Amino acid sequence: MIRVENLCRTFGSFTAVDNISFEVGKGEIFAFLGPNGAGKTTTIKMLTTLLKPTSGKIWLDGLDPQVNQLQARKSFGIVFQDPSLDGDMTGQENLELHAVLYHVPRRQAKERIESLLKLFELWDRRDVQVKKYSGGMKRRLEIARGFLHTPKILFLDEPTLGLDPQSRNQLWAQVKQLNENEQVTVFLTTHYMDEADRVAHRIAVIDHGKGVALGTPAQIKERTGTKTLEEAFLSLTGSEIRDESADPAAAMRQFAQMWKR
């Protein structure tokens, strides 16, 4: 479903993604792990047509996103690291707008919106403005929106960041349910190793833009001779702390946190 060959991306003299290759099968849940600044978000941006690769090839459902950009975009849904909902509109309106943007026929959209809002337990709050939602509700709404146009692939970039364990568990349960029912391929990144261990069928670990491990959680633990995925992760990437360089987005994120949006 996703195929990546020798993918590279450089920013000036800095190599963010360095010759990465992997393949994700249909209906698979694939976790893409790495410390801060390892190249996860850059890879997701390239997979989702937001950034052009410096070199290398990508196929999404057999399509080259560089060539068939609009068609490729229709085949996936994405939940970004930073929120991308319209706080002044209601939950239902956010989904309706998405349906128009993705050419979902009106009647089909109506049914799909209802069933997704019910699954993600937002149906009762559908007419409330999104800015009055809690953090967990917003995330659920974004994930529901990602599924709305029945994509073949769903990208989740740190979807559980800042959520309490209850919300995280519930969120993964719902994602898993949709993955099983609709055979959606899920490509996720997270910093919570226990989540990746429980949810993902296969895992890739990258560090400094290079792939360092690929396999099922059990295989990775066995290879590194560790008991938990967290230990395996630390033994693969070292325990040195990575400080993300202060790019404009990071600076704005800090600013946004001050305002507690």
Next chain:
Amino acid sequence: MGVIYILWLREMKRYFRSRAQMIASLGQPVLYLLALGFGMGPVYARAGQGNYLQFLAPGIIGMTVLFSSVFSGMGLLWDRQFGFLKETLVAPQPRLLIMAGRTLGSATVAMMQGLLVTVVCILSGFRPVNVAMVPLGILFMALIAIVFSALGTAIGSALKDMQGFQMTMNFLVLPIFFMSGALYPLTTVGPVLRVINAIDPLAYGIDGMRSALLGMVVGQVRFGAGLDATVLVAVALLFLSLGAYSFSKIEI
């Protein structure tokens, strides 16, 4: 087309839902109108120029439309990192349609703000000379809104961080306002200011509104409605293409 419409509709919904913001953004123009209009009025009258409030009102309406449209365009920067814009940028839709819907939406919002300020002006004593010419005045308001929403989109797409916002405000938007002749007549100023004024797009918008609302009064109108409209349409096309180009280059 459905996409342009729904993005435009979104801007309308947001506008009508944030009443507090709607009222708050009236504060500045009302202050200018009342403080300058009534404060400078006697001096203006003694200089033999007539009623200052009449002269000032189109300028304040133009200012309102300018600020409102440039700001919503520049809100792009915030919107693409933490807002809804990102959702539209990965959607299977040409960027041009997204840009068009958004720009039309902010231009309409700016128009509404302009109309609200017009009402305030009329309440303060401003009177259009000829009611039949009011639609022409509104047309000029719309042209100002389109020109500067497009400019806002062009700048907002190119900005990388919030510092750039301050820069644009101080070195572009405020000069555009102060050099436009919104606050003082340009027929008597020196040659340097006259040249700067002639390259300021807002000058043509305000001049056009004055032609329409005050009649062709010598000393208050500089270019005349025909030239004003021609220049504004040309600049609008230029800025719209610039906006479309820089919007298509956004990487997030």
